[in-house]
Amino acid sequence: MREQEESKDLLYAIRALEIMMSSGIGLEAAILSIAGGGYGIISEDFQKMIKQQKKGKKLEVALRELMKKSSSKGYGKLLTTMYNNVKSNTDVLKTLSMQAAAEEEERNEKMQKYIDDLGGLPESLLSIGMISPILLGLIGLAPQLMGDAGAIMGTLPSNSTMMNIVRIGLGITLIGMAFIGLKAHTKDPGV
Amino acid sequence: MILDFLEILNDYPAVLLLIILSIATLGGGIPPILERRRRRILENAISEVLELLSDNIGAGEGIQQALARVAEVRNDLFGKLINDAMQASKATSFEAAMAEMAVKSRSKQVQRVINLILTSLEGDAPMQDVLFEMSQEYSRLNKLMNKRDTELQSSAFLIIFFVGLMLPAIIAFMIGIFAPKSSGMVVSDLNTIMAYFFGGATGISVLISGRMLGRMMNWFWFVPSLALFSMLIYILGFEMIS
Numbered sequence: 001m002r003e004q005e006e007s008k009d010l011l012y013a014i015r016a017l018e019i020m021m022s023s024g025i026g027l028e029a030a031i032l033s034i035a036g037g038g039y040g041i042i043s044e045d046f047q048k049m050i051k052q053q054k055k056g057k058k059l060e061v062a063l064r065e066l067m068k069k070s071s072s073k074g075y076g077k078l079l080t081t082m083y084n085n086v087k088s089n090t091d092v093l094k095t096l097s098m099q100a101a102a103e104e105e106e107r108n109e110k111m112q113k114y115i116d117d118l119g120g121l122p123e124s125l126l127s128i129g130m131i132s133p134i135l136l137g138l139i140g141l142a143p144q145l146m147g148d149a150g151a152i153m154g155t156l157p158s159n160s161t162m163m164n165i166v167r168i169g170l171g172i173t174l175i176g177m178a179f180i181g182l183k184a185h186t187k188d189p190g191v
Numbered sequence: 192m193i194l195d196f197l198e199i200l201n202d203y204p205a206v207l208l209l210i211i212l213s214i215a216t217l218g219g220g221i222p223p224i225l226e227r228r229r230r231r232i233l234e235n236a237i238s239e240v241l242e243l244l245s246d247n248i249g250a251g252e253g254i255q256q257a258l259a260r261v262a263e264v265r266n267d268l269f270g271k272l273i274n275d276a277m278q279a280s281k282a283t284s285f286e287a288a289m290a291e292m293a294v295k296s297r298s299k300q301v302q303r304v305i306n307l308i309l310t311s312l313e314g315d316a317p318m319q320d321v322l323f324e325m326s327q328e329y330s331r332l333n334k335l336m337n338k339r340d341t342e343l344q345s346s347a348f349l350i351i352f353f354v355g356l357m358l359p360a361i362i363a364f365m366i367g368i369f370a371p372k373s374s375g376m377v378v379s380d381l382n383t384i385m386a387y388f389f390g391g392a393t394g395i396s397v398l399i400s401g402r403m404l405g406r407m408m409n410w411f412w413f414v415p416s417l418a419l420f421s422m423l424i425y426i427l428g429f430e431m432i433s
């Protein structure tokens with residue numbers, strides 16, 4: 001979940017940092033601007049980092065702690081770039097530009113994959129949603145349709161037992177449908 | 192006719208409850224749609240506005256002058272917002288007017304752009320390049336967002352159509368044919384279970400469809416009405432067939 005949240009706003013945060021730093025703003029001021037809000041979980045993380053700094057913690061230590069906490073690869077890379085910039089005064093602009101390009105490419109790929117993955121969702125939902133009520137409907141009708149066929153079929157369960165089977169079966173079908181649909185949520189590229 | 196209809200629904204208390212809920216929530220579902228439409232109009236215009244600003248700044252104009260020129264050229268909502276901001280900047284400061292515009296836009300993208308413009312201005316950055324880069328980036332982003340919408344919209348509506356409309360109609364037909372009322376079979380229990388199943392299945396389908404398009408909460412409002420619609424198709428379909 002955290003990984004998804006991080007990836008959602010990462011590209012915008014990198015671009016914002018890139019623009020701010022290319023316009024001569026320092027890393028700490030850029031962090032402060034991002035912490036101001038608008039970049040989801042990244043803003044929250046930066047806010048916490050600033051609070052820690054105010055309490056006396058060094059920026060590189062706060063960044064290293066955040067690096068350990070980060071879940072997504074891209075966010076980890078961004079924090080490493082920032083850490084290196086603080087530690088060794090590296091050329092952060094070029095790295096940020098490359099990271100943003102890579103992140104954008106990844107986002108496009110994720111989006112295409114999401115569209116492809118969900119292409120078969122209507123058919124999957126319809127299959128389970130149609131087969132189950134047809135079969136369970138017939139099971140529900142069985143005691144009445146075949147009530148007189150006891151000699152051939154043996155004794156059928158009572159109507160109430162059959163209704164309970166139908167109830168449970170349709171309940172499971174609903175859960176199944178929800179699980180099939182869950183991939184629309186879990187694979188969301190965050191665009 | 193109406194009394195017969197109510198007599199049928201009398202066996203389904205959840206349907207009666209859903210009728211009330213549907214009326215209430217249908218009204219609530221419309222504002223998010225209008226708000227989203229407004230927001231997307233603004234967001235789709237960001238790229239053009241930034242490109243225009245970049246051109247004007249490249250021609251030697253200041254940011255305020257460039258913004259005023261954009262407001263003159265554009266007759267849409269974005270132009271109006273910029274125009275209002277320019278008017279407000281005469282009474283307050285430019286920064287305050289832009290911040291107010293960001294709030295009024297109610298769009299995260301517009302707010303980010305304005306924040307970046309103001310930050311770049313503070314840092315005395317090369318605005319032409321900054322704005323052009325941003326215009327390209329937002330153009331790509333909005334193309335991607337529009338792509339998601341157009342490519343998944345048909346699947347989303349297909350899910351609702353299949354599960355909410357086709358499925359209850361087919362099952363109502365099947366049960367109506369196998370166990371018509373005239374045969375004396377008692378199928379009221381089965382009908383109740385099936386009707387509630389279709390209500391639930393349609394609700395789930397609507398939420399899945401909404402999630403696919405990235406606006407589940409907006410579609411949440413339509414769950415009761417579409418679930419009711421699906422249940423009525425089953426109940427009335429069965430009555431008609433049998």
